[in-house]
Amino acid sequence: MRRGRVLSALLAAAAVTALGVTLASGVGRPSGDAAPTAAGPVTQARSGTAPALTGTTLTGATFDAAALRGKVVLVNVWASWCDPCRQELPVLAAAQRRWAARGLAVVGIDIRDNAESARALLSGLGVQDLQSIADPQGTTAVAWGARGVPETFVVDRSGQVRWWAQGAVDAAWMEQRVSPLMSS
Amino acid sequence: MTLRRFLTLGLLVVLLGAAGTAVWRSAGPRPESAHSIAEQLLCPTCQGESVAQSQSPMAAAMRDTIDQQLAAGRTPEQVRRFFVDRYGPDVLAEPSYRGLGLLLWLLPGLTVALVAGLALRRRRRKPDGPSPAEAPAEAPPARRRPSRAWDAVAVAVIALVAAVAVASPHRASDTRPAPTADRNTSLQSLAQSLEDQGRYAEAAEVYRDVVTQRPDDRTRLKLAFALLRAERATEAAITAEQVLHDSPTSTDALLILGLAQRASGSPAATATLRRFLKAAPADPAAAEVRRLLAAP
Numbered sequence A: 001m002r003r004g005r006v007l008s009a010l011l012a013a014a015a016v017t018a019l020g021v022t023l024a025s026g027v028g029r030p031s032g033d034a035a036p037t038a039a040g041p042v043t044q045a046r047s048g049t050a051p052a053l054t055g056t057t058l059t060g061a062t063f064d065a066a067a068l069r070g071k072v073v074l075v076n077v078w079a080s081w082c083d084p085c086r087q088e089l090p091v092l093a094a095a096q097r098r099w100a101a102r103g104l105a106v107v108g109i110d111i112r113d114n115a116e117s118a119r120a121l122l123s124g125l126g127v128q129d130l131q132s133i134a135d136p137q138g139t140t141a142v143a144w145g146a147r148g149v150p151e152t153f154v155v156d157r158s159g160q161v162r163w164w165a166q167g168a169v170d171a172a173w174m175e176q177r178v179s180p181l182m183s184s
Numbered sequence B: 001m002t003l004r005r006f007l008t009l010g011l012l013v014v015l016l017g018a019a020g021t022a023v024w025r026s027a028g029p030r031p032e033s034a035h036s037i038a039e040q041l042l043c044p045t046c047q048g049e050s051v052a053q054s055q056s057p058m059a060a061a062m063r064d065t066i067d068q069q070l071a072a073g074r075t076p077e078q079v080r081r082f083f084v085d086r087y088g089p090d091v092l093a094e095p096s097y098r099g100l101g102l103l104l105w106l107l108p109g110l111t112v113a114l115v116a117g118l119a120l121r122r123r124r125r126k127p128d129g130p131s132p133a134e135a136p137a138e139a140p141p142a143r144r145r146p147s148r149a150w151d152a153v154a155v156a157v158i159a160l161v162a163a164v165a166v167a168s169p170h171r172a173s174d175t176r177p178a179p180t181a182d183r184n185t186s187l188q189s190l191a192q193s194l195e196d197q198g199r200y201a202e203a204a205e206v207y208r209d210v211v212t213q214r215p216d217d218r219t220r221l222k223l224a225f226a227l228l229r230a231e232r233a234t235e236a237a238i239t240a241e242q243v244l245h246d247s248p249t250s251t252d253a254l255l256i257l258g259l260a261q262r263a264s265g266s267p268a269a270t271a272t273l274r275r276f277l278k279a280a281p282a283d284p285a286a287a288e289v290r291r292l293l294a295a296p
Helices: A002-028 A083-102 A115-125 A139-143 A171-183 B002-027 B034-039 B057-071 B076-087 B099-128 B140-167 B178-196 B200-213 B217-229 B233-246 B251-263 B269-279 B286-294
Strands: A042-045 A054-056 A062-064 A072-078 A104-111 A131-135 A151-155 A161-166
Touching: A002 B099, A054 A131, A072 A083, A072 A171, A083 A104, A083 A115, A083 A171, A104 A139, A115 A131, A131 A139, A139 B057, A151 A171, A161 A171, B002 B140, B034 B057, B034 B076, B057 B076, B178 B200, B178 B217, B200 B217, B217 B233, B217 B251, B233 B251, B251 B269, B251 B286, B269 B286
Parallel strands: A072 A104, A104 A131
Antiparallel strands: A042 A161, A054 A062, A072 A151, A151 A161
8 A cells, every 4th residue: 555655646646846846847948928128139040041031122123032042131020010120121231231242132022011100110211222013912021930029030042041140130139130131 | 356356447448438539539639730730939038828729910920931831731740840940949839859848748757657666666565564673663554544545546647637638628529720710700801701791602712711711600601692792682581591401590591591582583582581589689780670570
């Protein structure tokens, strides 16, 4: 009888430990909605070939990012209804103007948005030179693995995705993550 | 004793049957739809919500992606793999069959096996009775009580689970996919705006699309009314009759049927409109109907 009790206690302890380990491993994992901190966006290194990026731009032109092969491409997922995007768009436009000669291209994916509002925001911010694909259903952003707005993917000259940032990027982030890729 | 044993066995059979039914109802094979795939994916920006449940723009984009991929002829498995490739295995609502995920699948089974094993062991020992050395210290009736209490708790838990499983709404009945609901809502507003512009025939076509997906009375009545206004009275009457057949107390259906019959010159119109007035004398349309009936 005693042996049975010890066995039961051991089994119960094992079950509780297993449950604890399972829960702890869940707690240890980064939460899905890690909020961008004041120090900049949440940035993760990525690998793999960049997904296709084709469609119609907000100005009605046909676009295919395959034509940008050999450049560093910054793909930004945004929408006119997203508040942080308003602060971020001028940063992107400035980077494009500054580094276009060194081979940087910035492409926006305007998701689940009204094209009219999107164009109005771009001209209101004075960044009409940023080209964006209209993605009214958001399916292009999903194909890139975007989880929200704003998000930025950095593709290197060989067409490999290198960085993925959740939250608005700033000039310091550009300097730290994008500038080295243009030198290589 | 034999009767008791028989009853116990009977109870066990009933419980096992109930448990089996519950498992079959919740895990039985179901045809995969865009909605069921969306239910198996977790919205990456939400806390514990599936792509089917979430109202976030990203979840809506993921639902549209599922629709798009299925329309392109991909299998549900390929669609799931597409999302796992982009969002990682955590996007799946069900744990994987590897690593810790496997433990989550095995744990319930192992626990049941363990409890059953312990119970069997205990039962097998019982006939021996307490060994002579232990006998004086422990009185048999006192030792039996906790065992019965455990039995009762176990039966109660099983009964509760079975009751919840049986009482819960049948999963197959909510195969009406959420993306379709989304689409229906936007189609409804499209039809409404067509109606507002006086384009009744087009509005009727859009309502008909919605009705084929979701044949509820409200939409069918809207369809009937749009048909009536598009001067397609015969079709309007048929639709209103269908609603009336399903909901004989619907005064709106009576009104539209009466008006449609009147527009198509059917002699039944007067009787139908009188029925409407009798059923809903205080309806805002009643005064107009009385005027129509009084007119020659």
